[in-house]
Amino acid sequence: MLSLPSSVRVFLAAGATDMRKSIDGLAAATRRALRQDPFTGDLFVFCNRRRDRVKILYWERSGFWLLHKRLESGTFSWPSAKRASYATEEIDSAQLAALLGGLVVLSCGRKRCPTRRPRAGDVTASSPRPGRARPEAERWKQTEPGRPPGWRVERS
Numbered sequence: 574m575l576s577l578p579s580s581v582r583v584f585l586a587a588g589a590t591d592m593r594k595s596i597d598g599l600a601a602a603t604r605r606a607l608r609q610d611p612f613t614g615d616l617f618v619f620c621n622r623r624r625d626r627v628k629i630l631y632w633e634r635s636g637f638w639l640l641h642k643r644l645e646s647g648t649f650s651w652p653s654a655k656r657a658s659y660a661t662e663e664i665d666s667a668q669l670a671a672l673l674g675g676l677v678v679l680s681c682g683r684k685r686c687p688t689r690r691p692r693a694g695d696v697t698a699s700s701p702r703p704g705r706a707r708p709e710a711e712r713w714k715q716t717e718p719g720r721p722p723g724w725r726v727e728r729s
Contacts, residue, residue, distance in 0.1 A: 577666040582615040585662045588654025589622035596637045599630045607661045611637075618669065624648040627673070642673060649675075 577583075586607055594602065599619060603611040611617065617630040625648055629640040649672060652662055664672070 577616070577669070579666065581666060582613075583664050583666060583669045584609060584615060584617050585652065585664060586617065586619045587652040587660055587662060589624075590619035590628070592619075592621040592626050592628065594619075594628075596630065596639050599628060599639070600637070603630065609661065616669070618672075620649055620651045624651050644675075647675060 584607060586602070590599070590602065599617065600611040602619070603609050603617045607617065609615070609617065611630060612632050614632055619628045619630070620626065625644045627642045627649060629638075629642075631638040631640070654660070
């Protein structure tokens, strides 16, 4: 784990960053998007869209350091660009250690879980009777042979 002096400032870039960028690309993103000078000796932390990789850009007297961490499972808690008031958020070194360790550091809003839409023939707990498909699913069975499932047969 990193041990940083308390004088080091840590900036998180809100939103997703292209992880194909290396030192020069991230230094340019620091100047342009974060409006910070990458040569100050502060840490600039970037995350990808899937939030399973993090890159940290750091300037030392003789050159840049680029640290890269990839999670085997799970995601980092990361501020989205839409919800953040600024393009960057400042945290301290203890919060960075917690973030890299997998803890929730920032309140990023409520996390929505993706749900699967029911398909024809699905038996769910909300079915009218246990063991029966939903009424919407019955509608899809009334199709002509050779027609896609969205086409219903009109009966007179």
